Amino acid sequence: MAHSKYYKTFIHDPFDARHNKARINFIIQTLNGMNVDGDTMQYIIEQVGMNDQMLRQLIMNNPESDVKDLLNEKIELNNNSVIGRI
Numbered sequence: 001m002a003h004s005k006y007y008k009t010f011i012h013d014p015f016d017a018r019h020n021k022a023r024i025n026f027i028i029q030t031l032n033g034m035n036v037d038g039d040t041m042q043y044i045i046e047q048v049g050m051n052d053q054m055l056r057q058l059i060m061n062n063p064e065s066d067v068k069d070l071l072n073e074k075i076e077l078n079n080n081s082v083i084g085r086i
Helices: 018-033 038-047 051-060 064-085
Strands: none
Touching: 038 051
């Protein structure tokens, strides 16, 4: 996807300010100290309104083969769920 020359203007780098970096590191340390599991992390992402953004970032930043494998797994699980209801 091509971006306009103004695209970079709208991207915010959370590490551009020292206080943001310290706050982000505090949040990461807190989450690590809590041993947050996947379900809890998903809940946090949903509560801050980032579910769609995270989905996109994870898809775009992982190998296509991984994305296809997960999609195939989801399709298979859905098909098995439907078959189990018949």
